[in-house]
Each structure stands twice: as C-alpha cells, then as structure tokens.
Amino acid sequence: MEGTVSEILLALLKKHGVRYICGLPAAQIGGVMDGAGRDPDIHYVTTRHEEAAGHMAHAISRVTDTLGVCFATVGPGATNMLPGVAAAWADNIPLLVLTGNNQSNLIYPGRDLLQNADHIGLYKPITKWNATIREPERAPELIERAIQIAVSGRPGPVHLDLPCDIGFRRCSCDLDLTPVIRPPRPAPEAARVTEAAALLRAAKRPLLLAGGGVARSGAVEEFRELIELTGFPATTTPMGKGVVPPESPSNIGCGGFLAGEAAVKALQEADVLLAVGTKFSTWTLVDKPPAFPRPKSQKIIHVDIDAEMIGKNTRCDLAIVADAREALKALNEELRTTPVFLSDPTWLDGISKNYSAYRSAVEATANAKVVGGTTVLNEAAVARALADCIPEDAIVAVDGGQMMQWTSTFVTVDDPRSILFNPGMGHLGAGLPFANAAKLAHPDRPVVCITGDGAFGCTVQELETAARYGLETITIVCNDSHWGMYRPFAEAVFQNPDFGVKLTDVDFAKVAEGFGCYGEKVATLEDLPSAFARAQNAGRPAVLDIEVEFTPHPMDYVWLTVVFANVDLPVPQVAEQAA
Numbered sequence: 001m002e003g004t005v006s007e008i009l010l011a012l013l014k015k016h017g018v019r020y021i022c023g024l025p026a027a028q029i030g031g032v033m034d035g036a037g038r039d040p041d042i043h044y045v046t047t048r049h050e051e052a053a054g055h056m057a058h059a060i061s062r063v064t065d066t067l068g069v070c071f072a073t074v075g076p077g078a079t080n081m082l083p084g085v086a087a088a089w090a091d092n093i094p095l096l097v098l099t100g101n102n103q104s105n106l107i108y109p110g111r112d113l114l115q116n117a118d119h120i121g122l123y124k125p126i127t128k129w130n131a132t133i134r135e136p137e138r139a140p141e142l143i144e145r146a147i148q149i150a151v152s153g154r155p156g157p158v159h160l161d162l163p164c165d166i167g168f169r170r171c172s173c174d175l176d177l178t179p180v181i182r183p184p185r186p187a188p189e190a191a192r193v194t195e196a197a198a199l200l201r202a203a204k205r206p207l208l209l210a211g212g213g214v215a216r217s218g219a220v221e222e223f224r225e226l227i228e229l230t231g232f233p234a235t236t237t238p239m240g241k242g243v244v245p246p247e248s249p250s251n252i253g254c255g256g257f258l259a260g261e262a263a264v265k266a267l268q269e270a271d272v273l274l275a276v277g278t279k280f281s282t283w284t285l286v287d288k289p290p291a292f293p294r295p296k297s298q299k300i301i302h303v304d305i306d307a308e309m310i311g312k313n314t315r316c317d318l319a320i321v322a323d324a325r326e327a328l329k330a331l332n333e334e335l336r337t338t339p340v341f342l343s344d345p346t347w348l349d350g351i352s353k354n355y356s357a358y359r360s361a362v363e364a365t366a367n368a369k370v371v372g373g374t375t376v377l378n379e380a381a382v383a384r385a386l387a388d389c390i391p392e393d394a395i396v397a398v399d400g401g402q403m404m405q406w407t408s409t410f411v412t413v414d415d416p417r418s419i420l421f422n423p424g425m426g427h428l429g430a431g432l433p434f435a436n437a438a439k440l441a442h443p444d445r446p447v448v449c450i451t452g453d454g455a456f457g458c459t460v461q462e463l464e465t466a467a468r469y470g471l472e473t474i475t476i477v478c479n480d481s482h483w484g485m486y487r488p489f490a491e492a493v494f495q496n497p498d499f500g501v502k503l504t505d506v507d508f509a510k511v512a513e514g515f516g517c518y519g520e521k522v523a524t525l526e527d528l529p530s531a532f533a534r535a536q537n538a539g540r541p542a543v544l545d546i547e548v549e550f551t552p553h554p555m556d557y558v559w560l561t562v563v564f565a566n567v568d569l570p571v572p573q574v575a576e577q578a579a
Contacts, residue, residue, distance in 0.1 A: 001175055005139045006031030006167045010039060012143045013096070015175055018067050019043055020060045020440065022053040024080075026073025028100030028164040033071075043440060045469065048461040050077050052433040054084015055459075058093045059420050059437035063395060065218075067150055071098040074164075075115025078122060083427060085157050089126040090424025091239060092212065094155035096146060097123065097130075104134055104163035123159040130159035133166050140173040144181075152183045154306035155216065185217070186305065188322035188330050195318055196274065196301045197334040203272035205347045206232045208250075209284070212239025213277015213304060213324045215416035222328035223276065224248075229335050233348050235263040237278050238408070238423035242416035250348070252355045256283030256423065257558045258408040260362075262355035268292060276303040277324040280313040282562060283423055287314035291561040303327045361554060362409050369525065371549040377525065379403055379551040382478055383410040383450075385525045389532040391446045395420065395438040399431030399451035402484035405553040407450045429458025432475060436462060439471040446474070446536065453479040453506060460508075463515035466541035474535045475512075478548045481505045485559075487550050493560075493569055512543035522546045 001011060009032060013021075021036050022045045023029075036044035047053045050072040057068030068088070072081040078099040088095050099119045101107055110116040123130050129149045133139050146158040200206055208230070210223050220243050227234050227250045234244045236254040244251050252266055253259030264285050267273070273286070280286055287294040299317040302310050303324060310319045320327050342348060366380040383406035390396060390411065398407050398421040413419045420434040435449035456477050466473055483501045490499030509519030518538035522531045522545065535542035560569070 002170065002172050004031055004168050004170055005133065005136050005162070007035055008140055008171060008173045009143055010035045010042070011175060012140065012147070012173070013067075013069060014039075014041060016067060016147050016180055018069055018096075020045065020057075020064075020437075021069045021071065022047060022056040022060070022437070023071035023098075024050050024053060024073065024077060026071075026077055026100050028074050028102065029071055029098065029162060029167065031167040032098065032162075045440065045465070047433070047465050049459065050080035051082075051084045051429070052459050052462045052465070054081050054088065054095070054097070055427070055430045055433035056437040056440075057095050058084065058088040058091070058422070058430075059397070059434040060441055061088075061093050061095060062420055063417055063438050063441050065417075067147060068093065068095040069098065070095060071100070073100045073115070074102055074119075075117045078117055078119050082122060082126070084433075085123065085159075086126045087422040087425040087427045087430060088157050091422055092154055092156050092216070094150040095157040096150060097127065097157050097159040099123075099159065099161050100167070101132070101161050101163045103165045107163060108132065119159070119161045126157065127159045128156040130161070132161040132163070134163070136166060136169040136171040139166070139171055144178055148181050151181060154213075154304075154309065185323035185326045186321065188303070188320045188327045190330070192318065192320045193327070193330045193334050196320060196331060197340070199272050199299060199301060199318065200230065200232075200274065200335070201338070201340045204344045205269055205271045206230070206342070207266050207270035207273050208232050208234040209267075209273060209275040209278060210234065210236045210240040210243040211276060211278025212237060212416075214240055214243050214328075217277065217305070217324040219276075219325035219328050220416065222325055222332060225332050226328055226335070229332060230340050231342050231348070233266060233351050235259050235266065237281070238283050238421055240278070240416060241408075241419055242413040246412040246414060249352070252351045253358070255408045257285050257555055258283075258405055260355065260358035260555065262351050262358055264292075265354055266351050268295065271297060272299050272301065274301045274303070276328065277305070279309055281424070285558070285562065288562050288565070290565060358554070365551065366410070371551055374549050376547055376549040379406045379478055379480075379548050380409070381525060382528075382546055382548055383407050385528050386448075386450065386476060387411045389529055390448050394418070394446040394448050395435075395442060397421075397431045397434035397438060397447065397449040399449065399455040400426045400428040401452040401455045402550065402553070403450060403452040403478045405555065406551065409553070411450070428455035431455060432459050432462045432466075432473075435473040435475065436466050436469075436471050439466075439473050440469065449473060449475040451475060451477055452484055453477055453481060453508065454483045454503060456508065457503075457506070460511060463512060463517050463541060463543070467516040471541060472539065473541050474532070475541070475543045477508045477543060477545045479506070479508065479545055480548050480550050482550060484550045488552070488556060508543055508545040512541070516540065518542040520544055
C-alpha cells in the first residue's frame with residue numbers, strides 16, 4: 001500500500017480490528033481526521049473535551065474487547081487528554097493514544113512554538129511505551145509495534161506522537177507483511193498447577209478471588225467452573241465484578257471492600273487464597289497494615305499474566321505466571337481428577353451469615369428512604385430502586401463519588417463487561433463518556449449512567465456529544481449539591497463548614513434540555529419507575545435529576561483506615577468511631 005503516514009496509520013488500525021476513533025478536531029492531525037471521517041468502516045467521534053475522548057476509548061475497549069484509540073492536538077489538547085489516558089493506564093486497558101505535534105524539525109528540543117509541549121515526557125509515566133514518528137519510512141514499523149505492546153501481556157495504553165509534517169508525507173506498507181496480532185496465552189507450569197491444587201485440597205478456610213484479569217482473558221466460565229467444582233466462597237475486585245454469579249451460594253459479596261464486611265473478614269481469615277488476575281490494590285484488603293495485616297499462616301496462590309505484578313503488593317507463596325483462562329483450565333482439570341471439597345463447611349456458613357447480616361444492614365438503610373429528620377431521599381434507597389428499573393441486558397456506567405458506593409452495593413451484573421467503572425484512578429466524570437461509548441458500540445442495548453452532581457459536572461458537556469450522535473443513554477444524577485464523598489472530612493474530621501464541599505443546587509434536567517436532551521426531575525421513589533420508562537422512550541439522551549441527601553455507607557471507614565493509614569488526622573479515625 002502507498003499513501004501518507006496518516007492513511008497508513010488508519011489502514012493498520014483497521015487491519016487490527018479498530019473501528020472506533022475518538023478525539024477533538026485539530027489541524028496538526030488533520031490527515032488522520034480527514035481519513036477517519038471519510039472511511040465508512042470507522043466510527044469517528046469528536047468529543048467536547050479531550051479527557052472524554054480518553055474515557056470513551058477506554059470504554060470502547062472494555063465493551064468490544066478491542067484496542068481503543070483516542071487522539072488530541074499539540075499542547076493543550078495533549079494535556080487535556082492525560083486524565084482519560086491515566087484512568088486507562090491504572091485499569092490496564094489497551095489504548096493507542098495519538099498526539100499531533102508541530103513540525104518535526106522544530107521539536108525535541110522545541111523552539112517555543114505556539115502550544116509547544118513535551119508529549120513524550122507527559123505520557124511516559126502512564127503508558128507502556130511511547131515514541132515519536134520522525135521518519136515516514138519507519139511509521140508502519142512503529143505503529144505495528146505500538147499495537148503489539150498495547151494488547152500483549154498485561155495490556156495498557158501506548159502513545160505515538162505524530163509531527164504534522166510527517167503525517168502528510170508518503171510511505172509504503174505491506175499490510176500482509178505481519179499477521180494480525182493475537183496475543184499468545186501463556187500456559188502455566190504443570191508442576192505449579194499441581195501444587196496449587198494440593199494447597200486448595202488441604203485448605204480449611206479457602207477463598208477464591210477474581211480480578212480484572214479474569215474478565216480480560218475471557219475466563220469467566222472457567223472461574224465459575226472452579227466455584228462449582230470446589231464450592232469455595234468467592235469474591236472479586238471492582239474490575240472483576242460480574243465474574244461470580246450474583247445468585248451463587250458461594251458469592252460472599254463482590255467489588256473489593258465495597259463487597260461488605262463478609263468479604264473483608266474472609267480475606268483476613270482465609271488460610272489459602274487463590275487470587276487470579278489481580279494487583280492487590282487498595283480495593284483488596286490483603287496485606288494492608290496496620291488495619292488489615294496479613295496473617296502469618298495465610299498462603300497466597302497468585303495467578304497473573306505479568307510476572308512483575310506477582311509479589312509486588314503482597315508476598316506470594318505460590319506464583320503462577322500464565323494467562324488467567326489457561327491457568328484456570330489447567331487447575332480445573334487437575335481438580336476434576338481428584339474432587340475437592342470444603343473440609344470445614346462451617347467456614348462458608350459463617351461467611352454467608354456475615355454476608356446476610358451486611359445485606360440486612362444496607363437494606364435497612366434503603367428502607368428508611370430518607371436521611372435523619374429530612375424529607376429528602378437517601379442514596380441507598382435510590383440505588384436500590386434504580387437496580388429494579390435497569391433492564392437485565394443493560395450496560396451500566398458508574399461514575400466516581402459517594403453514589404458509586406451505593407451503586408456497587410445494589411446494582412448487580414452477571415457479566416463483567418456489563419459494568420463500567422475506573423477503580424484504578426476513580427476519576428470523577430468518567431461515567432457519561434463511558435456511557436456514550438457503550439451506546440455507540442452497542443446501540444441496541446440499554447445504557448445507564450449513574451453519577452452524582454459533582455462528578456456529572458466534570459463532563460456534563462458530553463451530553464452534546466450524545467445528542468449529536470443520537471446516543472440514547474439514560475443518566476441518573478443523584479443530586480445532593482455537595483462533593484458528597486468529602487462531607488465526612490468536612491463535618492466529622494475537620495468540623496469546618498468552609499472545607500469546600502458545598503456546591504450550587506443545579507437543575508440538571510434543564511441543563512439536559514439545553515443540550516437537546518430529555519430532562520426530568522424526580523422527587524419520589526414512587527415516581528422513579530415511570531420517569532425511567534419515559535427516559536427509555538424519549539428517543540434522545542435522557543437525564544433524570546434526583547434530589548438526595550448524603551448517606552453514609554457502612555464501608556466508608558475504609559477510606560480513612562487504609563487510604564489515610566499513618567496520617568495524623570485531627571480527630572479519631574472513622575473506624576474507631578464506628579467500633
């Protein structure tokens with residue numbers, strides 16, 4: 001193939017299955033934009049802010065299992081896109097991040113041209129690899145290499161910097177010279193699988209933990225088979241939510257510490273923990289002293305495709321470096337030869353009772369409907385009511401903030417690709433771009449975004465993107481006119497009314513109408529089902545604005561005991577107060 005570097009770039013992306021490209025218009029990258037806009041095989045989406053382009057590419061990758069692609073112009077465009085790419089980096093999402101730049105002979109070092117910035121330095125900490133295409137002849141090689149690195153091993157973003165003059169220069173490329181990249185699935189060592197099976201058979205208090213690596217490798221069925229084979233209790237990280245069937249008797253709560261006290265207690269008491277595809281981040285309360293120290297007698301079997309992750313955040317007793325699906329297949333085969341069973345059934349019974357008690361506590365909060373002596377709905381009641389409204393085949397985009405916690409508590413999914421959240425960074429404002437991307441990729445499925453007023457305000461302009469492309473998403477804004485998650489800091493920790501958490505009471509229904517969307521304020525739980533139905537039938541993006549009152553979550557104490565461990569706060573830790 002002969003063509004410009006921009007044309008070759010698009011051809012190679014299509015060769016590797018890319019069908020969605022998100023970004024903001026820019027002269028320096030005009031060749032890519034022009035080609036994408038003319039190509040009938042590419043969904044070319046321009047957002048209202050570059051951060052949203054990064055979040056959309058993130059979600060596209062999640063819901064289509066392909067490489068996400070986002071782009072931005074030189075300087076402010078590249079810096080604006082950083083937060084979206086950082087979220088994908090923290091969650092191990094494969095992206096190709098493309099930045100336009102000034103002329104190749106005037107950069108690195110730059111001559112202080114308009115919008116000059118060190119894109120390579122900016123993106124290096126949040127990408128697996130990055131490079132500048134300086135010579136047209138090397139463009140095909142660098143593009144192929146970038147894609148391979150993004151999707152191989154533990155996936156993640158890669159970055160290519162494209163000077164504006166290079167994008168329009170011509171080169172040649174044999175599209176068939178290299179095959180379409182299908183990352184290999186490294187198999188586990190047989191001896192280590194046998195050793196893992198022996199540890200599980202001998203365990204008195206075994207526990208199974210699924211991380212995002214299980215979902216990424218397509219190993220949901222294999223993990224569920226392991227649950228069936230063993231009957232062991234099981235939980236997940238936030239990225240693994242949906243791997244464990246919600247109705248399974250082994251389910252003790254999913255979604256990291258937001259699973260509840262039963263899962264937290266099980267992680268502390270398990271004598272053998274099989275962890276598959278997880279980083280042991282803040283969300284997983286294993287080896288998080290001083291509040292959650294690791295028991296000396298606990299043995300951890302850690303399965304991960306990336307050898308560098310094993311032992312990084314907690315000591316590992318048995319390492320299995322392998323693809324999650326291949327490792328689980330081998331382990332299940334080993335366990336089928338000699339059946340395994342719970343040697344102490346009271347272990348699961350006790351955790352199940354703890355889980356039931358936790359569920360009763362959150363249900364009681366939801367049953368109260370309002371907070372204290374107010375007449376305003378509490379967030380737990382709204383989250384539970386929403387769970388009843390959301391169709392089974394929906395994709396749910398969950399934004400950061402206090403409402404994220406209650407959504408995680410009440411909204412369950414049976415497929416990890418049906419829920420979008422960014423736990424690695426927890427960016428506020430990711431919800432709406434996530435929802436837009438999900439609806440773009442799956443126009444026939446309902447897509448619901450659940451957010452708070454603070455988070456929604458970060459990317460509210462993307463309602464225009466949804467309206468422009470006819471993306472009929474439904475956004476639920478739980479509006480308490482505060483940065484809700486920080487109210488406990490203002491009120492309980494610092495006791496400072498000027499801490500900065502109060503926001504203006506915004507009518508987001510009217511804001512939605514201003515963007516050409518459907519908007520409605522919802523005052524009662526009884527009105528919610530009919531309002532949700534109207535939103536579904538609106539024929540355009542819809543926003544339901546629900547006034548709520550901040551509602552403490554029973555797991556709130558973890559933020560202070562783990563995130564702020566060893567920090568001298570001016571009042572006792574929340575965990576101590578709760579105790």
